[in-house]
Amino acid sequence: MNHLPTLITDLALILASAGMVTLIFKKLKQPVVLGYIIAGLLVGPKMTLYPTIGDMEGVKSWGEIGVVFLLFALGLEFSFKKIAKGGGSSAIAGIFEVACMTILGYVTGRFLGWPKMDCMFLGGIIAISSTTIVFRAFDELGLKTKRFAGVVMGILIIEDLAAVLLLVLLSTLSVSRDFQGTQLLFSIGKLFFFLCLWFLAGIFLLPSFFKRVRNLMTDETLLVVSCGLCLVMVVIAASVGFSAALGAFIMGSILAETTVAEQIDKLVQSVKNLFGAVFFVSVGMLIDPKLLVQYAGPVLLITVVVIIGKTLNVTVGALLSGQPLKQSVQSGVSLSQIGEFSFIIATLGLDLKVTSSYLYPIAVGVSVITTFTTPYMMKLANPLYNWLVKVLPNGWLRAIDRYSAGTQTIQAESDWKKVLRAYGSIIIVNGVMTVAVVLLTSYYIAPFISREINNAALATAISIIIAFAIMSPFLWALMVKQVRSEHSRSLWLDNKYNRGPLLMLEVSRNVIAVLLVGFLFRQFLSFWLSIGIAAVIMAIVLLIFSKKLQTFYQRIEKRFITNLNDRETIDYVDGKEDLSPWDAHLAYFDVSPNLDFIGKRLIDLAWREKYGINIASIERGDNFIRTPTREEVIYPYDKIAVIGTDQQMQNFRPVIEAHKSELPTQEDEMVLDKIIVGSHNHLTGKTIRNSGLREKTNGLVVGIERNGERILNPHSDTEFAWDDIVWIVGDKRKIQGF
Known part of the structure; x- marks a missing residue:
């Protein structure tokens, strides 16, 4: 090439400098990002000891x-x-x-x-x-x-x-x-909508x-x-x-x-790393050492x-x-x-x-x-914590412990919270889709029809009909779709306090629907005329086509939910789920074939007695063993789920080589969840062994909270008391069903 573009020369200088500097930073065990910034400082216009970038706008x-x-x-x-x-x-x-x-x-x-x-x-x-x-x-x-x-x-x-x-x-x-x-609120609302x-x-x-x-x-x-x-x-x-x-x-x-x-994610990593390096180098190029x-x-x-x-x-x-x-x-x-x-x-x-x-x-x-x-x-974390324990008054420490325990052991959600969440989802999702149809009509459909049809009134009518046809399934859901759950039923049965607010929710969602359709008509007609026409047309159309709209909306909803759940994302961090109310948590380990305990039963290994941990599950090829019995044998390449505290994990770590492992995503997903002992589950006075929890949930009781005290890995003869918080690791669906 007789003439090489400046951008290519600059890119060569950027990547060569970044490569050399980051190799040094990797050797020094420092973050690569800092190496990129230093490389940018070297090739930037503020440094004259090194070749300088020629086209700053191109690099930008x-x-x-x-x-x-x-x-x-x-x-x-x-x-x-x-x-x-x-x-x-x-x-x-x-x-x-x-x-x-x-x-x-x-x-x-x-x-x-x-x-x-x-x-x-x-x-x-x-x-x-x-x-x-x-x-x-x-x-x-x-x-x-x-x-x-x-x-x-x-x-x-x-x-x-x-x-x-x-x-x-x-x-x-x-x-x-x-x-x-007002400007900020408008910006936040616009962002939320989009x-x-x-x-x-x-x-x-x-x-x-x-x-x-x-x-x-x-x-x-x-x-x-x-x-x-x-x-x-x-x-x-x-x-x-x-x-x-x-x-x-x-x-x-x-x-x-x-x-x-x-x-x-894997395919994009190389692209991200390349252009990310250029970005961080450009960050360094803007640094002025004098400043x-x-x-x-x-x-x-x-x-x-x-x-x-x-x-x-x-x-x-x-x-x-x-x-x-x-x-x-x-x-x-x-x-x-x-x-x-x-x-x-x-x-x-x-x-x-x-x-x-x-x-x-x-x-x-x-x-x-x-x-x-x-x-x-x-x-510094542990020394700082120990210092705080020494200097803080005992009353404060007890209050923090009580607050932590109380926050974690409160019932998951009240009936009202779950019902309001359901109504909120219906209103937000269908409201957003309805507003989107109105905007689509105003900015694209109506102008296009107006250009194609000379009669203004006819063009307006066609635009409104098309918009209303598109938004009808969402309007049906916004106005008619029922919130069917045991929570709404239990609230409705308590007619002294809850029926009035529940009826107000129903009225409110219908008012919102009328206002949204009025918003559509308002693009072409006066405000009150828009509201009146919207109410009449919605009542007629939804009454006549209610079943068809319901069927069509259910197809849309089913497809959306199926797509959303295609990839089940479980919130684990490197094999550990953050669910328990104290230091106990789940961690996942791969069993190396070279370990001494291969082929031994869990009862013979006595890991619980030695280290205080429990084996929650074993994944063996295509088999998934939930809450294994003490007769279960450990085999090479098993993936075991272990529950214990930070200290117990630290003690157990030398026994087994830990690797990051993917968690099972099939329907028999293992989770750590809690139940509260009360009259509804008839567990009061029963021992763990006789309660039937293992059989009903395919689970293992790993903790009990009682009167502010915590019992980790309780003995099977422990009796449940009224208002105990019982933590179980087991089959997600069965625990939720229980």
């Missing part, structure tokens, strides 16, 4: 592609079902921590005398921890099987989602320069699409299709006023619910704010969510850093030209320092 474009694929890969690891299964514990802690750190960042910026916009971005920058750094530290320190690791992973998921929301809100604030609450719409449409369409073309899909075509879907969603998100990062994240989270999610020296004071101050603030806020948030003090402290110190999302938020401020030049290098400097301190903070 490559960096934006890197952000897209970083968020796409993050979405593939994210799952809305994970949040639902993870419970409210991580959500409470994560939301509390993000809110407090955002406010703390804003206050710190104001203390330094910075402009309001810099302070807003600083709050977002220090609110989000680094998933990459935490994963790496857990690997190096062997903390993945600790129970608190599940809490940390749950908080990281909430933080990732909060980061996406912050990107949208900060973009809105930057463009409008308006801090009014998130629901994209997720519902994506789950309805994409899994079915992949099923139909699975015989045509090779690795190459799957990679091209998935990247194409990602970029299409990026374009759609940008067209409605959101960031490219949000579109990539949403498409990743939709594909995460499909059966090809793992395959896509770092000039603002060394703010860097150190904000570093202290991050380490102390995140440790304190995560700990308090975990305590509020019902976690014990020790696990709360461990979670707090683990998240005392900032990382990838902080760079993305800082880059957003630069791209929008709304933040000062010093904010970006300060954010990078704080990230570098907190990355180095993270492993040491994790090692």
Whole structure:
């Protein structure tokens, strides 16, 4: 080639520099991300001792592609079902921590005398921890099987989602320069609407699409299709006023619910790593060493704010969510850093030209320092906990223990909560779909028909008929679909207090439906005339076509639920499920064929007596043995589920070689769940052996909570008492049925 494009020369310089520097960082056992940043600093325009990038705008474009694929890969690891299964514990802690750190960042910026916009971005920058750094530290320190690791992973998921929301809100604030609450509420409502719409449409369409073309899909075509879907969603998100990062994240989270999610994730990893490297190098290129020296004071101050603030806020948030003090402290110190999302938020401020030049290098400097301190903070967890136990009053410690036990042992959900959730799902899902049809009609269908038909009244009538035909199944569900469950029935039977509110719920959903159809007519007619016509037409159409609409809607609903559940996502963290109310948890181990105990019975091994652990299940090839008896024999390559505390796991670990193993996803899924002893199950006064629980649930009683005391792995002669909280590991469906 006579003339080599500058972009290719720059890309060669970027990747060669990144490769050399990251090899050094791997040798020093430091995060690769930091190596990329240092490489960017070397090839950036601020350094003259090394060849410099020639086309900064071109590299910036490559960096934006890197952000897209970083968020796409993050979405593939994210799952809305994970949040639902993870419970409210991580959500409470994560939301509390993000809110407090955002406010703390804003206050710190104001203390330094910075402009309001810099302070807003600083709050977002220090609110989000680094998933990459935490994963790496857990690997190096062997903390993945600790129970608190599940809490940390749950908080990281909430933080990732909060980061996406912050990107949208900060973009809105930057463009409008308006801090009014109405503008923010409108932006949040718009974001919520499009998130629901994209997720519902994506789950309805994409899994079915992949099923139909699975015989045509090779690795190459799957990679091209998935990247194409990602970029299409990026374009759609940008067209409605959101960031490219949000579109990539949403498409990743939709594909995460499909059966090809793992395959896509593996194929995209190399693309993500390549463009991600370019992005992080571009981060380093924007660093001005002189500014770092000039603002060394703010860097150190904000570093202290991050380490102390995140440790304190995560700990308090975990305590509020019902976690014990020790696990709360461990979670707090683990998240005392900032990382990838902080760079993305800082880059957003630069791209929008709304933040000062010093904010970006300060954010990078704080990230570098907190990355180095993270492993040491994790090692500080136990000494910090022991110190707190010594200095805190005994009354406080007892109160924390009581609160933790009480929070974990409260009945899962009240009848009203479950009924309201059911009504909320019906209203939100069908309301979003109805509004989407109205907008589709207003912006696309009606203008197209008006161009094709000269008669304005006829064009309007045709547009309304088409829109109403499309939205009719959703209107039927919004108005008529029954919430059939034992919870709604039990509330209805208590007619003294509950029938009035239940009737109000029914009236409210019908009023919402009329208003939504009125919204359609309002695009063409006056408000009150729209409402009146909507009420009359809906009553007539739904009365005549109710059964047909019900059948059609049930087909839509069945397809959506089937697609959603095609890939059953279980919220496990490296073979451990975060479910128990104290330190006991499930961990999974592969049995090596070279171990001495191969071929021995469980009764002869006496693991329970020696280490305090229980064997919850054994997976042997295609066979799945639930709650094995003491006569069961251990064979090579068995996958065993073990329940015990952190200390018991640590004692047991040398006995068996641990490997990460996939959990069984067939219908006989093993879970850890609880029941409360009462008149409804007739367990009071019965021993564990005579209660029939093992036979009815295919389960094993592994814990009892009684009057604030906890009995782990109780003896089979233990009698149940009224109001005991009984923890069972066994068949998920049978426990729920019981």
